[in-house]
Amino acid sequence: MQKILFVGAGSMAEALIHGWVEQKVIPSQNIYITNRSNHERLVKLNESYSVNILEDNAFISEMDLIILATKPKDIFHAMERIQPFISPNTAVLSVLAGIPINTIEEGIGKRPIARVMPNTSATIGMSASGIAFNAQVDDYQKVLYLQLLKAIGIVIEVEEDKLHAVTALSGSGPAYLYYLMEAWEAVGAEFGLTKEIVRELMVQTIAGSAAMLQSGNEEPNVLRRKVTSPGGTTEAGIHALESNRFNEAIYACVKSAEARSRELANGQ
Numbered sequence: 001m002q003k004i005l006f007v008g009a010g011s012m013a014e015a016l017i018h019g020w021v022e023q024k025v026i027p028s029q030n031i032y033i034t035n036r037s038n039h040e041r042l043v044k045l046n047e048s049y050s051v052n053i054l055e056d057n058a059f060i061s062e063m064d065l066i067i068l069a070t071k072p073k074d075i076f077h078a079m080e081r082i083q084p085f086i087s088p089n090t091a092v093l094s095v096l097a098g099i100p101i102n103t104i105e106e107g108i109g110k111r112p113i114a115r116v117m118p119n120t121s122a123t124i125g126m127s128a129s130g131i132a133f134n135a136q137v138d139d140y141q142k143v144l145y146l147q148l149l150k151a152i153g154i155v156i157e158v159e160e161d162k163l164h165a166v167t168a169l170s171g172s173g174p175a176y177l178y179y180l181m182e183a184w185e186a187v188g189a190e191f192g193l194t195k196e197i198v199r200e201l202m203v204q205t206i207a208g209s210a211a212m213l214q215s216g217n218e219e220p221n222v223l224r225r226k227v228t229s230p231g232g233t234t235e236a237g238i239h240a241l242e243s244n245r246f247n248e249a250i251y252a253c254v255k256s257a258e259a260r261s262r263e264l265a266n267g268q
């Protein structure tokens with residue numbers, strides 16, 4: 001099995017490590033992690049997943065795959081650090097929002113590079129990931145990259161430029177849903193329901209609605225209408241959403257995230 005190094009050991013790195021180790025896709029002894037300065041964090045991940053802490057930059061040359069998982073603004077410093085050690089054959093997978101493949105090629109040379117936008121549900125094998133490749137990735141390597149991503153959820157190949165939209169929809173998407181859930185829990189509490197009861201009802205409602213959409217041939221608006229009795233409770237709720245400009249809020253949310261991804265691409 002190949003050696004894999006995570007450059008940047010934050011939330012997304014942990015989600016991928018958790019998913020891959022749990023799904024037995026990569027043995028933890030083959031995984032190496034490094035950060036700029038937060039050694040405590042490395043020790044914590046070492047204790048939780050038995051992954052190795054990279055002790056010596058010279059060892060970077062032995063890696064088969066390097067995963068770039070710093071914040072976008074930190075990637076330039078990180079690439080400067082690894083560039084002198086990285087071997088010509090080492091493949092790269094970037095999960096950085098916004099950062100284009102050609103920026104990575106400029107930083108660490110032309111080599112097989114996959115730009116991926118996963119989400120934190122990778123932790124439980126439920127990521128929805130988008131992926132794009134540079135021309136150096138051959139068909140055999142493509143299959144390997146896709147296998148890695150499929151082990152932690154679904155993966156869809158898109159044109160590189162469309163990864164900005166994927167980032168705004170499914171990369172950030174879990175946060176929008178958690179935000180909705182926070183509001184749902186708060187209003188449930190106002191009705192005097194316990195947090196546990198609201199949580200159970202809400203999780204099942206969201207999972208059930210997603211499963212209905214996934215298993216049937218019906219569009220969301222058809223499913224919505226089936227819930228909405230004329231003069232009933234849902235209609236009253238939907239009217240309130242409309243008068244509070246729900247659609248506009250969702251458009252603004254996703255468009256702002258997409259625009260921010262494009263800004264990150266330009267180093268802003």
Ligand SMILES: NC(=O)C1=CN([C@@H]2O[C@H](COP(=O)(O)OP(=O)(O)OC[C@H]3O[C@@H](n4cnc5c(N)ncnc54)[C@H](O)[C@@H]3O)[C@@H](O)[C@H]2O)C=CC1
Nearest residue numbers: 008009010011012035036069070071072074078095096097
């Ligand atoms: N958190 C999420 O839901 C998702 C994040 N991403 C992308 O993943 C990347 C990481 O995000 P998070 O894990 O949330 O951030 P984070 O802040 O939790 O982790 C980033 C890590 O990089 C380390 N780091 C900073 N400079 C470094 C350097 N020069 N060399 C090595 N390590 C360095 C930091 O110490 C930190 O541990 C970002 O580029 C983000 O766009 C992509 C999809 C989803």
Ligand SMILES: O=C(O)[C@@H]1CCC=N1
Nearest residue numbers: 096097167171172173
């Ligand atoms: O907020 C961010 O920039 C990253 C990318 C997608 C999810 N988190």
